Amino acid sequence: MSENPQLNADGSLRHLLTIDGLPSSLLTRILDTAEGFVAVNDQEVRKVPLLRGKAIFNLFFEPSTRTRTTFEIAAKRLSADVINLNISASSQSKGETLLDTVDNLSAMQADMFVVRHAQSGAAHMIARHVAPHIHVINAGDGRHAHPTQGLLDMFTIRRYKGEFHNLCVAIVGDVLHSRVARSQIHALTTLGVPEVRVIAPRTLLPVGISQMGVQVFHDLAQGLKGVDVVIILRLQNERMRGARLPSPQEYFRYYGLTPQKLAHAKPDAIVMHPGPMNRGIEIDSAVADGQQSVILPQVTYGIAVRMAVMSMLAGN
Amino acid sequence: MSENPQLNADGSLRHLLTIDGLPSSLLTRILDTAEGFVAVNDQEVRKVPLLRGKAIFNLFFEPSTRTRTTFEIAAKRLSADVINLNISASSQSKGETLLDTVDNLSAMQADMFVVRHAQSGAAHMIARHVAPHIHVINAGDGRHAHPTQGLLDMFTIRRYKGEFHNLCVAIVGDVLHSRVARSQIHALTTLGVPEVRVIAPRTLLPVGISQMGVQVFHDLAQGLKGVDVVIILRLQNERMRGARLPSPQEYFRYYGLTPQKLAHAKPDAIVMHPGPMNRGIEIDSAVADGQQSVILPQVTYGIAVRMAVMSMLAGN
Amino acid sequence: MSENPQLNADGSLRHLLTIDGLPSSLLTRILDTAEGFVAVNDQEVRKVPLLRGKAIFNLFFEPSTRTRTTFEIAAKRLSADVINLNISASSQSKGETLLDTVDNLSAMQADMFVVRHAQSGAAHMIARHVAPHIHVINAGDGRHAHPTQGLLDMFTIRRYKGEFHNLCVAIVGDVLHSRVARSQIHALTTLGVPEVRVIAPRTLLPVGISQMGVQVFHDLAQGLKGVDVVIILRLQNERMRGARLPSPQEYFRYYGLTPQKLAHAKPDAIVMHPGPMNRGIEIDSAVADGQQSVILPQVTYGIAVRMAVMSMLAGN
Numbered sequence: 018m019s020e021n022p023q024l025n026a027d028g029s030l031r032h033l034l035t036i037d038g039l040p041s042s043l044l045t046r047i048l049d050t051a052e053g054f055v056a057v058n059d060q061e062v063r064k065v066p067l068l069r070g071k072a073i074f075n076l077f078f079e080p081s082t083r084t085r086t087t088f089e090i091a092a093k094r095l096s097a098d099v100i101n102l103n104i105s106a107s108s109q110s111k112g113e114t115l116l117d118t119v120d121n122l123s124a125m126q127a128d129m130f131v132v133r134h135a136q137s138g139a140a141h142m143i144a145r146h147v148a149p150h151i152h153v154i155n156a157g158d159g160r161h162a163h164p165t166q167g168l169l170d171m172f173t174i175r176r177y178k179g180e181f182h183n184l185c186v187a188i189v190g191d192v193l194h195s196r197v198a199r200s201q202i203h204a205l206t207t208l209g210v211p212e213v214r215v216i217a218p219r220t221l222l223p224v225g226i227s228q229m230g231v232q233v234f235h236d237l238a239q240g241l242k243g244v245d246v247v248i249i250l251r252l253q254n255e256r257m258r259g260a261r262l263p264s265p266q267e268y269f270r271y272y273g274l275t276p277q278k279l280a281h282a283k284p285d286a287i288v289m290h291p292g293p294m295n296r297g298i299e300i301d302s303a304v305a306d307g308q309q310s311v312i313l314p315q316v317t318y319g320i321a322v323r324m325a326v327m328s329m330l331a332g333n
Numbered sequence: 334m335s336e337n338p339q340l341n342a343d344g345s346l347r348h349l350l351t352i353d354g355l356p357s358s359l360l361t362r363i364l365d366t367a368e369g370f371v372a373v374n375d376q377e378v379r380k381v382p383l384l385r386g387k388a389i390f391n392l393f394f395e396p397s398t399r400t401r402t403t404f405e406i407a408a409k410r411l412s413a414d415v416i417n418l419n420i421s422a423s424s425q426s427k428g429e430t431l432l433d434t435v436d437n438l439s440a441m442q443a444d445m446f447v448v449r450h451a452q453s454g455a456a457h458m459i460a461r462h463v464a465p466h467i468h469v470i471n472a473g474d475g476r477h478a479h480p481t482q483g484l485l486d487m488f489t490i491r492r493y494k495g496e497f498h499n500l501c502v503a504i505v506g507d508v509l510h511s512r513v514a515r516s517q518i519h520a521l522t523t524l525g526v527p528e529v530r531v532i533a534p535r536t537l538l539p540v541g542i543s544q545m546g547v548q549v550f551h552d553l554a555q556g557l558k559g560v561d562v563v564i565i566l567r568l569q570n571e572r573m574r575g576a577r578l579p580s581p582q583e584y585f586r587y588y589g590l591t592p593q594k595l596a597h598a599k600p601d602a603i604v605m606h607p608g609p610m611n612r613g614i615e616i617d618s619a620v621a622d623g624q625q626s627v628i629l630p631q632v633t634y635g636i637a638v639r640m641a642v643m644s645m646l647a648g649n
Numbered sequence: 650m651s652e653n654p655q656l657n658a659d660g661s662l663r664h665l666l667t668i669d670g671l672p673s674s675l676l677t678r679i680l681d682t683a684e685g686f687v688a689v690n691d692q693e694v695r696k697v698p699l700l701r702g703k704a705i706f707n708l709f710f711e712p713s714t715r716t717r718t719t720f721e722i723a724a725k726r727l728s729a730d731v732i733n734l735n736i737s738a739s740s741q742s743k744g745e746t747l748l749d750t751v752d753n754l755s756a757m758q759a760d761m762f763v764v765r766h767a768q769s770g771a772a773h774m775i776a777r778h779v780a781p782h783i784h785v786i787n788a789g790d791g792r793h794a795h796p797t798q799g800l801l802d803m804f805t806i807r808r809y810k811g812e813f814h815n816l817c818v819a820i821v822g823d824v825l826h827s828r829v830a831r832s833q834i835h836a837l838t839t840l841g842v843p844e845v846r847v848i849a850p851r852t853l854l855p856v857g858i859s860q861m862g863v864q865v866f867h868d869l870a871q872g873l874k875g876v877d878v879v880i881i882l883r884l885q886n887e888r889m890r891g892a893r894l895p896s897p898q899e900y901f902r903y904y905g906l907t908p909q910k911l912a913h914a915k916p917d918a919i920v921m922h923p924g925p926m927n928r929g930i931e932i933d934s935a936v937a938d939g940q941q942s943v944i945l946p947q948v949t950y951g952i953a954v955r956m957a958v959m960s961m962l963a964g965n
Binding site: 060315 | 414418428430439441
């Protein structure tokens with residue numbers, strides 16, 4: 018266990034880089050901790066002093082206002098000092114290397130880095146490099162992982178479905194380019210979900226997907242049959258035209274989640290989406306805004322989950 | 334009264350979208366509340382815990398460092414957590430709709446949105462959409478309204494002139510394109526100012542201006558005769574050349590406020606400007622920096638007025 | 650002494666604009682104060698309430714994430730409210746003058762401005778303009794000065810060498826374009842360093858350098874002989890090609906600090922660099938990451954020194 022760079026020798030969390038390799042007990046502990054923060058966020062004064070005086074750096078080498086904002090709010094509700102750094106425009110343009118930037122910020126007594134980077138492995142590289150008292154959270158690296166998204170999805174599923182061991186979960190869409198899908202599949206299988214399906218055209222599935230312990234479907238109606246949870250993936254704009262897909266309209270026709278398609282799932286199935294949604298492409302507005310959608314609760318729980326991870330990493 | 338989306342059923346303020354339609358008693362209550370915050374801002378420690386743990390989002394779809402800064406300072410002095418979002422560059426470019434963005438931020442347990450948008454009506458649309466516990470402040474929407482600017486102007490006038498019912502106030506300049514002018518006219522007439530004048534070339538006046546209860550002048554000297562308050566409007570750069578105006582020099586010659594022109598007003602008349610000023614175009618430096626100018630006190634009172642509005646909306 | 654705009658009549662610090670003209674006793678007092686903040690930054694909760702409720706504006710007319718971040722962290726650890734303003738993109742583009750911007754922010758009850766500007770003298774101009782209770786820190790103005798950098802360098806030297814009066818210090822590189830070098834030379838000579846050397850090609854030395862009380866060397870090995878402290882300056886990218894320098898490779902060959910060159914200094918000499926480094930141009934990685942390098946401690950002490958200056962200016 019000590020080989021996993023995310024874990025301390027005693028099995029506690031040192032960094033959060035990927036869900037892959039984290040034991041079920043640890044995932045459960047994160048979800049349990051997040052329950053307490055849901056309560057904090059419902060208080061009149063949404064604030065606890067757990068990380069007072071800690072310096073948390075949002076290191077965004079790739080812009081993402083939405084994700085950065087969730088981490089910023091989570092950190093502020095923990096009373097940390099938050100510094101937002103959009104790095105593309107700055108030091109990097111002065112020719113400083115990534116690790117020199119990290120060394121410099123570490124020397125300012127950083128306690129935590131929340132890292133978003135277009136390159137897979139960037140957060141790992143930083144985690145390997147920093148001093149023992151500094152913690153790293155991967156907020157999305159290339160096509161690799163986005164573990165807090167995976168965790169908030171698990172939290173949402175547990176909140177609505179109670180447990181994992183009797184569920185059938187379908188992930189729909191561009192699995193090939195999705196770091197979110199990877200994190201979700203790892204989390205679902207680790208937490209004991211017996212049936213995980215991916216539903217996508219062949220061109221949007223990675224080679225070797227079936228070795229991840231999932232069942233593959235190419236037909237949406239068939240794949241949704243009897244599922245408890247439907248997770249819709251975002252179709253990146255840049256994928257919509259080109260060799261892999263004929264057109265957004267064509268995609269919607271075959272893989273867009275409409276009320277008719279959703280009717281194949283269990284009547285109490287929930288619908289999830291990591292956001293931001295492309296309405297009318299991967300999801301119909303009637304579903305996105307419908308009774309079965311838990312897309313906005315996902316966002317709410319995302320704050321609590323990030324508070325849980327941050328407090329477990331840097332709290333006392 | 335319950336039809337006004339800005340007001341709760343009991344007549345208290347739910348949102349601040351426009352001064353139009355707000356009763357005089359409520360405007361007065363805001364100004365009275367602001368008096369207390371002037372004192373807070375003069376303290377050694379300029380901070381009160383009224384909004385501790387509240388999350389205030391500065392949603393700026395149009396850049397304005399100056400206005401954003403005033404709201405940021407006001408919120409921080411109330412101990413709120415402030416998140417600045419410059420939206421043009423982010424989610425919107427990913428194709429997310431305005432209301433999806435708002436829904437997402439609301440799901441992060443936002444307590445208040447301060448909205449600046451190039452489209453008239455944007456803040457109203459958001460206010461109609463959000464859950465009952467979320468409050469919206471319009472920080473400028475298109476040509477429509479900028480109510481906190483209007484309120485700080487009223488606060489400034491009351492501070493220097495004591496009351497409203499015996500005043501003559503002149504608004505000079507580009508009324509046609511000014512959301513500030515609209516807010517000012519509504520506020521002045523509601524608070525009982527008996528004589529409100531607008532002074533501008535025909536090309537910079539909106540159709541139907543005289544139905545707003547104002548007197549129209551095209552000659553600056555004539556219009557300023559005997560006034561107690563002169564409000565100079567900013568001439569937007571993009572208006573300075575083109576069909577409506579011959580040149581900045583020409584504009585200054587006829588409508589720029591010089592000491593000579595100001596001499597037509599009452600000797601104790603005050604001069605106001607919402608900033609940023611174009612010196613030598615709508616106002617001469619000798620006036621801007623002169624004895625009668627209250628342009629910088631306007632800025633100071635603007636913080637207190639914004640603290641008042643924020644605390645009335647989200648405070649307990 | 651009252652003629653120095655940086656000092657109050659009683660000799661205490663009102664602004665920090667340049668090290669030039671500050672008495673040795675005051676420099677020493679800043680360094681002594683910073684010692685206390687090194688301890689604060691090593692605490693579990695890195696926070697003191699000294700500047701609670703104070704508003705500190707980071708006025709950056711020239712982008713510098715690194716420097717801005719150090720001031721932001723320092724201010725937050727003192728519990729101040731920090732407002733970051735990147736001015737190039739905003740008010741200035743609306744045609745407002747620098748002093749109007751400063752007047753406006755002052756009217757928002759600013760307590761301190763941290764100013765970075767491409768023009769030499771900008772911070773001085775602002776300091777001359779503001780009301781008596783407002784303090785200005787020069788965070789770099791053109792080629793002129795960057796006093797907190799100079800002070801953190803002195804702090805670092807004192808930490809490693811104990812005292813100043815027995816040292817030989819060499820500054821290597823582009824002295825001509827360096828505001829850092831100017832600040833360092835003033836500080837070193839004021840604090841009693843008996844021998845200050847500059848080592849650079851003729852094209853990168855200002856006219857009249859020898860009148861600053863330094864010895865000039867053009868050969869790196871010769872200049873480093875017996876020194877206690879080596880300060881490497883950053884070679885700006887824009888200098889690397891052009892009339893003054895043949896090429897980055899050529900520069901490295903003659904002036905890049907390698908382990909071989911460093912061997913000419915005393916065995917316990919320390920190596921400093923203001924960052925960000927150009928590895929392989931002005932400094933070899935083996936030196937930058939080597940035993941004698943104190944480049945990262947410089948960053949750490951930089952926070953403490955900035956906290957010291959801020960608290961001495963605005964604290965009670």
